[in-house]
Amino acid sequence: MPSSRPLRADARRNREALLAAARDAFLGDDTDAHVEEIARRAGVAIGTLYRHFETREALVEEVYRKEVDELCAAPGELLDHHAPDEALRRFLLLLVDHAAVGKGMAVALESITATDSPVFDNARAQMANTLTRLLDAGARAGTLRDDVTGPTLLRALGGICAMRATEGWQAEARQIAALLHDGLRFGAPRAT
Amino acid sequence: MPSSRPLRADARRNREALLAAARDAFLGDDTDAHVEEIARRAGVAIGTLYRHFETREALVEEVYRKEVDELCAAPGELLDHHAPDEALRRFLLLLVDHAAVGKGMAVALESITATDSPVFDNARAQMANTLTRLLDAGARAGTLRDDVTGPTLLRALGGICAMRATEGWQAEARQIAALLHDGLRFGAPRAT
């Protein structure tokens, strides 16, 4: 309900403090930071936290939306400067990098890609659309197969995002991205 | 500590009742059945449940171990009757079928593939070994690329296992399996 009324100054301040505190916690190591801890870091009481965010999960979603937005903004430029299959390749690597931001981001991406939690409905739809856009461009160019949809590819990426905390996981993640990319090119009309 | 002493008759009975009740719950829809509910279904008290299983997770692991064992037993026969890349293809489809057993099984497979929870260390290692075996056979035959390891492929499968409850997910899952399979063949010395 942020649109109904401009939100009082102190309320906005607290809301932002909460988001900042949550970001610190979630994007860092403390993926399952307690709400109490987040409120404390933000310098407010629990009640205030719950005035601004329906549930703990709603707060989590809000924190990660910005990251997802940024990620999903990339394809526009990528498609301007690269062939569709190359754009897709770069986007997948970008995804790996984002997952690398922190354990928290990886967990969030996992939730977005791998579950059907309604909390991430928006983020999931946005990511799926982004992938669809890249896939469509590649299909039109004949360099990517045309029988895989954005939502399907999104699911396939779950494995990447879920990785963390293991030695050398990033190399592994890149390899899986490459594997999927190759799978998408394999058998395309103009496969290279 | 089942090996130290043969376990009293009533204890064995209760243990089995608990496992049966848990299997009913987990392999059905009630993935997050409460321990109390499971104990009730088994006709024992909570204390008894905890005598047999360290934690709720330990019970979960026990329930799914059998499924994983069964799944991992398959490649032996598959490799006897099919070329390695075909054996791999079939194994991936088998994985999809197992994930289809129930929401619970899908969740378990997800945990096995996508997290690094120590609860599933055994299952994870077993699955990774199984995949390594298939990949090695394919690499020797020249029909699969040789730069992807079992653990890596296992991670990549996370996306498949995490799928559930969405209309037509199984078709989607098969497609992702095919995608990975194609990615593994793409660029192999004797790619078909």
Place this chain on the structure above:
DNA sequence: TACACAAACGGAGTCGGACTCACATTAGGG
């Protein structure tokens, strides 16, 4: 068959963490 006792059982109670609610405080329009 009876006995003894270790093993197993039961379930009320503890504990930890998400979430609520009734009251106190305060921003900011008039």
Place this chain on the structure above:
DNA sequence: CCCTAATGTGAGTCCGACTCCGTTTGTGTA
């Protein structure tokens, strides 16, 4: 400056995993 609706507060509730210890029972032995 005052009024009031918006906001903040934090002790308390709720819920579910897990613990503890008194009670019951299976079973090896005489």
